[in-house]
Amino acid sequence: MSKVFIAFQLNDDTRSIIEAILADNPHAVLNEAPAMVKIDAEGSLTIHRSSIEALLGRDFDLQELHLNLISLSGNIDETDDEFTLAWAN
């Protein structure tokens, strides 16, 4: 399987997002670099709106991810509740 990744700016907004992603995707690996983090995962990675909301303590629209997103790889499937990155092979 190939790896997918998603990278975020490191700031107060993304702390809960990163925490939620790592909790929901135990196979994901966190790589820290100056001012940013990159989360790598074999095969696929799914972000759940409800997990982020639980940590943030407020409503969260998954499109808010755009604000602090740096980069990603993989095919995207986005709904109101989930955001998934995956490779076909």
Add this chain to the structure above:
Amino acid sequence: MDTKTAGRKLGLKEKYAHMTRGLGWDTTYQPKEKVFPFEQMEGIKIHDWDKWEDPFRLTMDAYWKYQAEKERKLYAIIDAFAQNNGHLNVTDARYINVLKLFLTGVSPLEYMAHRGFAHVGRQFSGVGPRVACQMQALDELRHSQTQIHAISNYNKHYNGMHDFRHMHDRVWYLSVPKSFFDDAVSAGPFEFMVAIGFSFEYVLTNLLFVPFMSGAAYNGDMGTVTFGFSAQSDEARHMTLGLEVIKFILEQDPANLPIVQKWIDKWSWRGIRVLTLVAMMMDYMLPKRVMSWKESWEIYFEQNAGALFKDLARYGITVPECVTTATKEKDHLSHQAWSTFYQYGAAAAFHTWMPSPDEMDWLSAKYPDTFDKHYRPRFEYWREQEAAGNRFYNKTLPMLCQVCQIPMLFTEPDDPTKIAYRETQYKEDKYHFCSDHCQHIFEDEPEKYVQAWLPVHQIYQGNCFPEGTDPTAPDFDPLAAVLQWYHIEFGADNLAFEGSEDEKNFAMWRGMATQNS
């Protein structure tokens, strides 16, 4: 009377469908192919434009909302940067040279990307891609503007940034990125999408905007890392669009495969050649280094683009041949590029230097197979010569590759002691190339590339001097005349970093920032 309640909020998929479908119209008094004349010219067959779907499902209302918030965040930081003399917080003044290269070489490309996407958005008859192209055209304009604004805070204090747009169209090394984009925008709309949407955005911007921008943060440049990441947050969407374009074209008709494969082969190599500049920025121009060029290449190209090519294999796409060459070059690229700029430091709008002894040790550790063997001896010799007052400036103009326009500085993929030369006879003339891949690109479209505006040829033809220059005058100095035409001020913008005005001013201002006298 009860207040009327708003209807149920639309879900993402429904909203996207409403805002990207049914917005087009069929032509009545003109045939469709006359309204969209470029859609057929490349031989790409599209049967159903509605199969196009933006995976992010971003609609215009959400687009404005999030982009406005990104801008507010960015400009708050740029203001703080200016108010707090942020330029004095960078590691050392050598770092600022990377911004000169960025502003003159990259920011004008953002503007060209804006024009390119505005153009192809008009040329596609499908509504989904038109909306996506419209957003990307706006993003690219934003990138160009925010980069110019952010870097203008450096222009107030340092040399070499005063006339970036003028330089972009003239200076020899800037013809490398410029010709890349000119090549793309003068292609048909589908090739443009593959060139920029796929190769540039998906395969390449990760290398410029992710590890390099993280490096800007590491070097204390708050302004640049912020515009870089703000731009890259749009690039994430552009990459997705780039990948979507490829999948969409390939799914529409099996006859599209060979055309797309040819473009992927061509544009992967065109992009890899432009990355030569980024390689040297990372290994030589950042005083504090996050990771080497080679490491970035392995993560963002070998691993990431590798995964992408594996994914596309289901459509019959194969990994471009040029990837083998590029993989061999990763151990050499930055060293060969920087030694070229060091030699031609009199003709550049930024300063150059030799790495310090501890920086050379870092390079040895990162490039154990090549640095000590092939590059350290030359660099130590140049350092010694510089210390003895003989700073080397090469005064012979180099041969340029007809396609990528880079001086012929690359070595044979399997022999790092031999410069790679390729040539092709076409009609009356002989054309030169840095590699098999640039040669193949030329041979596929010779009528396009014979028109290349090659800076060295143009200098020799007398086209790069200020108006009224007399090249037959006894005191004629060709380099001085070319620099005047470039708007590069001799002694201020060019030459060695050591002893430059930038070096002196930075040291003085930083001193003033920490003392009262």
